Amino acid sequence: MGDTKETQIIGIISGKGGVGKSVVAVNTASMLSKLGKSVVLVDADLSNPSVSLHLGLSYTPIGIQEVLGGKNKMTDGLVIHPLTGLRVLPASLKYKPDTSLKNLKSVLKQLTAYDYVIVDSPPGITEDVENIIEACDKVVIVTTADIPSITSASKIVSLCAAVKTSVIGIIVNRITNATYELSNKEIETMSEVKTLCDIPEDEHVPASIAARLPVVLYKPQSVASQKLKLCTLLLTGETPEQILQPSLISKLLDMIKRILRLK
Ligand SMILES: Nc1ncnc2c1ncn2[C@@H]1O[C@H](COP(=O)(O)OP(=O)(O)OP(=O)(O)O)[C@@H](O)[C@H]1O
Numbered sequence: 001m002g003d004t005k006e007t008q009i010i011g012i013i014s015g016k017g018g019v020g021k022s023v024v025a026v027n028t029a030s031m032l033s034k035l036g037k038s039v040v041l042v043d044a045d046l047s048n049p050s051v052s053l054h055l056g057l058s059y060t061p062i063g064i065q066e067v068l069g070g071k072n073k074m075t076d077g078l079v080i081h082p083l084t085g086l087r088v089l090p091a092s093l094k095y096k097p098d099t100s101l102k103n104l105k106s107v108l109k110q111l112t113a114y115d116y117v118i119v120d121s122p123p124g125i126t127e128d129v130e131n132i133i134e135a136c137d138k139v140v141i142v143t144t145a146d147i148p149s150i151t152s153a154s155k156i157v158s159l160c161a162a163v164k165t166s167v168i169g170i171i172v173n174r175i176t177n178a179t180y181e182l183s184n185k186e187i188e189t190m191s192e193v194k195t196l197c198d199i200p201e202d203e204h205v206p207a208s209i210a211a212r213l214p215v216v217l218y219k220p221q222s223v224a225s226q227k228l229k230l231c232t233l234l235l236t237g238e239t240p241e242q243i244l245q246p247s248l249i250s251k252l253l254d255m256i257k258r259i260l261r262l263k
């Protein structure tokens with residue numbers, strides 16, 4: 001925290017459901033946090049929230065619905081994921097009708113103390129998704145390599161253009177290398193957006209969800225984890241050197257302080 005850099009609010013969006021948004025959101029946020037960045041992961045999927053389930057966080061009565069409704073402050077809702085230090089604003093697992101995401105933008109504006117805010121979203125071309133896209137500085141679109149999913153992703157690209165939110169790129173998830181899968185070139189031609197990276201179908205992903213851990217921690221050496229780490233760097237523009245530098249500097253400062261104290 002306290003960086004000179006502005007907070008980046010990044011939405012993880014898809015037209016089709018079940019393509020891996022929550023997996024991407026949970027793992028990129030966890031990775032950034034593990035790498036020393038201050039991060040809040042916001043679950044804006046009010047119908048089927050899954051962030052707290054993926055992370056094994058215990059149920060809390062205050063979530064994004066209460067914050068959006070003005071009943072509670074943001075700080076009342078934030079939960080800390082003990083393994084990564086990631087801050088999470090979960091969505092209530094109980095059914096709460098009539099919660100609107102209209103004031104999500106003003107809610108997210110309260111998070112200026114953090115380096116990154118990662119927003120997980122519901123699927124679809126809906127008013128809720130439009131509100132999320134408007135509340136974000138930029139978005140990444142997640143898709144699988146099939147025509148219905150890319151057709152839907154293209155609609156999200158148009159929606160982003162309409163509300164003037166930039167698209168960082170497309171993450172192609174659950175790749176099996178089957179001959180009928182669309183290539184990255186085909187996906188780029190159809191969507192007119194560059195592909196950032198692809199993530200293979202990997203059984204460690206559902207296993208990690210069952211274990212309630214991000215796969216980058218559950219099986220760091222798995223192919224999916226390696227690709228998710230790469231995605232994190234590509235979608236944020238962070239480089240491992242940039243991430244390591246501040247801790248190296250603070251180690252050096254600590255050393256100098258120790259030497260001065262000894263004299
Ligand atoms: N790379 C992968 N390899 C294997 N399984 C995956 C992979 N990515 C996601 N999955 C599986 O796909 C399912 C859907 O993933 P996830 O919940 O992240 O999708 P989603 O886009 O957030 O879904 P929704 O639209 O319902 O919010 C999960 O069961 C998850 O285990």
Ligand SMILES: [Mg+2]
Pocket residue numbers: 021022023045050120121
């Ligand atoms: Mg999801």
